[in-house]
Amino acid sequence: MTTTAFLTDSTLCIGCKACEVACKEWNNVAEDGLDWSGFSYDNTGAVGHSTWRHVKFVEHSPEPGFGGNAPELSSWGFSSDVCKHCENAGCLEACPTGSIVRTEFGGVYIQPDICNGCGYCVVSCPFGVVERNDDDGRAFKCTFCYDRQKAGLVPACAKACPTESIKFGEFEDLKLRAKESVRELQGRGMRDAALYDAAETSVGGTHAMFILRGDPRSYNLPLKPEVPTIYLKKAWTSSALAAGLLLAGSLLAFLALPEK
Amino acid sequence: MEENDNIAREQRLTELRREAERGGEVKGRGVRPRGAPFPMASPETGYYGLPLLKQPSWTWEVPLYLFAGGAAGAAAVVGAIADYTGADRKLVRDARWIAAAGSVISPALLISDLGRPERFLNMLRVFKPRSPMSVGVWTLLGFSTGASAAAFAGFMRERYGPSLPIRVLENAGQAASLAFGLPFFNYTGVLIGATAIPVWNENAGDLPLHFGASGVSAAVGILELMGHEKNRALQALGMGAAMIECWEGWRIESRRQPGLDPLKHGTTGSLIRAGGILTGPVPFALRALSMATRKERSRRLRRMASLSAVAGSLLTRIAWIQAGHISAQDWRVPLGISEPSRPDIG
Numbered sequence: 001m002t003t004t005a006f007l008t009d010s011t012l013c014i015g016c017k018a019c020e021v022a023c024k025e026w027n028n029v030a031e032d033g034l035d036w037s038g039f040s041y042d043n044t045g046a047v048g049h050s051t052w053r054h055v056k057f058v059e060h061s062p063e064p065g066f067g068g069n070a071p072e073l074s075s076w077g078f079s080s081d082v083c084k085h086c087e088n089a090g091c092l093e094a095c096p097t098g099s100i101v102r103t104e105f106g107g108v109y110i111q112p113d114i115c116n117g118c119g120y121c122v123v124s125c126p127f128g129v130v131e132r133n134d135d136d137g138r139a140f141k142c143t144f145c146y147d148r149q150k151a152g153l154v155p156a157c158a159k160a161c162p163t164e165s166i167k168f169g170e171f172e173d174l175k176l177r178a179k180e181s182v183r184e185l186q187g188r189g190m191r192d193a194a195l196y197d198a199a200e201t202s203v204g205g206t207h208a209m210f211i212l213r214g215d216p217r218s219y220n221l222p223l224k225p226e227v228p229t230i231y232l233k234k235a236w237t238s239s240a241l242a243a244g245l246l247l248a249g250s251l252l253a254f255l256a257l258p259e260k
Numbered sequence: 261m262e263e264n265d266n267i268a269r270e271q272r273l274t275e276l277r278r279e280a281e282r283g284g285e286v287k288g289r290g291v292r293p294r295g296a297p298f299p300m301a302s303p304e305t306g307y308y309g310l311p312l313l314k315q316p317s318w319t320w321e322v323p324l325y326l327f328a329g330g331a332a333g334a335a336a337v338v339g340a341i342a343d344y345t346g347a348d349r350k351l352v353r354d355a356r357w358i359a360a361a362g363s364v365i366s367p368a369l370l371i372s373d374l375g376r377p378e379r380f381l382n383m384l385r386v387f388k389p390r391s392p393m394s395v396g397v398w399t400l401l402g403f404s405t406g407a408s409a410a411a412f413a414g415f416m417r418e419r420y421g422p423s424l425p426i427r428v429l430e431n432a433g434q435a436a437s438l439a440f441g442l443p444f445f446n447y448t449g450v451l452i453g454a455t456a457i458p459v460w461n462e463n464a465g466d467l468p469l470h471f472g473a474s475g476v477s478a479a480v481g482i483l484e485l486m487g488h489e490k491n492r493a494l495q496a497l498g499m500g501a502a503m504i505e506c507w508e509g510w511r512i513e514s515r516r517q518p519g520l521d522p523l524k525h526g527t528t529g530s531l532i533r534a535g536g537i538l539t540g541p542v543p544f545a546l547r548a549l550s551m552a553t554r555k556e557r558s559r560r561l562r563r564m565a566s567l568s569a570v571a572g573s574l575l576t577r578i579a580w581i582q583a584g585h586i587s588a589q590d591w592r593v594p595l596g597i598s599e600p601s602r603p604d605i606g
Binding site: 036038039040042045046048056057058059090093094095096097098099114115116117118119120122123124125126127128129130131132133134136137138139214215217218219220222223224225226228229231232234235236237238239241242243245246247249250251252253254255256257258259 | 311316383394495
């Protein structure tokens with residue numbers, strides 16, 4: 001069975017936030033404030049329980065030919081962030097209720113009727129995507145529009161994107177297209193264009209890939225995300241050591257030092 | 261109307277800028293970064309210095325759960341071994357009561373921390389060996405059943421005399437509380453160690469031993485405060501736990517990764533150090549002194565060591581959870597940006 005993926009090309013994004021709005025509309029996600037952030041045109045900040053798509057606004061110093069602005073104006077990089085739908089997903093591994101599952105489309109989905117809000121997925125996501133809604137009690141994140149995909153539809157954000165910055169399609173196909181796009185962009189002089197899909201890390205690749213210019217860290221994307229299960233062996237070894245020490249220590253103490 | 265709206269927004273923006281310049285900080289929902297001028301998005305400052313990771317959603321119950329579970333699990337193991345080696349009956353009984361109390365308090369704390377407490381039983385629809393939370397819940401279930409059964413059967417035997425079913429229940433309960441107690445008293449170190457929070461996962465190989473020693477310190481301390489301050493085996497166990505806590509303190513202080521900053525600086529740094537000193541060097545010294553002195557003075561020193569260890573154990577759990585919150589806000593570590601510590605951390 002072929003799986004699906006997002007490819008978000010920041011070089012095509014115009015920062016219109018149609019993806020954010022379409023996502024909220026379709027998924028009926030709550031309004032989360034209309035405050036100024038006071039530090040950039042991005043008044044949303046990050047993905048969270050009430051924001052499943054989030055357009056990042058990265059302000060560059062004035063650079064002719066970048067962003068299409070006049071030379072004296074600062075230029076912009078926009079990139080629509082979303083749950084990465086990791087191959088080795090920290091949240092899915094951590095979930096103790098089995099609420100978080102891998103769907104037939106390859107996405108990572110929180111079943112809202114199962115989640116009991118333990119919050120362990122929140123601390124297990126290396127991308128800081130999952131968040132608990134304290135009013136509701138449960139954890140929420142992008143569903144990869146599981147309901148729409150079931151019905152053969154394109155996810156709401158990709159459908160709404162006016163510049164096809166958000167592409168949706170079959171995983172392997174999209175990955176090839178991503179590599180071609182990066183080659184083409186570099187050929188056109190955008191030497192800093194690169195694919196971000198965490199394929200070389202313990203996350204093992206993502207179903208939400210990004211084409212970015214420059215350092216991913218400007219977009220709050222870690223260079224080396226790690227799935228927390230890599231720490232299990234070390235931790236359980238230490239746990240076994242602690243258990244062994246207590247068992248042996250108590251036996252020794254009570255046998256060697258009986259009450260007089 | 262629309263014009264008024266625009267004016268209001270412009271005024272709000274001006275207010276925010278003034279507030280940022282004046283106080284270096286802006287209060288209010290949606291206004292997160294501290295310090296003015298605000299950082300830009302760059303490979304050196306991340307995305308406007310906004311946190312990459314989410315803070316734990318856990319509430320005050322969780323550090324208490326770590327404390328109660330650690331003490332109860334260790335008490336069950338100590339009690340069972342004391343019983344098998346034919347130690348003082350009162351010690352066995354008191355240890356069982358600590359375990360039983362923990363077996364009631366722990367699930368109550370765990371359930372009340374859930375966003376949807378009424379769905380606690382959903383935890384029992386699967387067993388996932390790769391999820392420490394899942395392993396922990398099943399361990400808690402086995403432990404609570406065993407420890408409360410042993411305490412109940414022990415009570416029935418003392419009250420109504422021995423009978424076969426009661427003795428079977430008592431022995432089975434004690435065996436179960438020992439078997440499940442062995443992972444239960446330290447698994448919380450695995451629970452927070454195997455996460456994406458840098459300060460926790462950078463200590464994944466130390467936290468279970470650290471939390472285990474902390475739990476043993478608390479269990480031994482509570483037993484001594486219940487009147488077992490002359491027991492030599494408990495003294496030895498308390499000494500051993502204090503020595504491991506000293507070692508873990510040295511492990512924290514001697515390593516230099518930036519991810520460990522919340523353990524050394526700010527409020528959480530002070531809490532971690534206070535907790536470490538109270539469970540490590542202080543009880544170690546007091547216990548050593550108590551061995552060199554006699555009678556009432558010796559017992560007083562041991563009671564002081566116990567109090568210090570119990571308080572230190574509780575403080576340690578609170579400090580580690582708080583350190584996780586601070587660590588999650590520090591975008592530098594998960595982004596792999598090395599620069600001097602931010603002074604506002606903590």
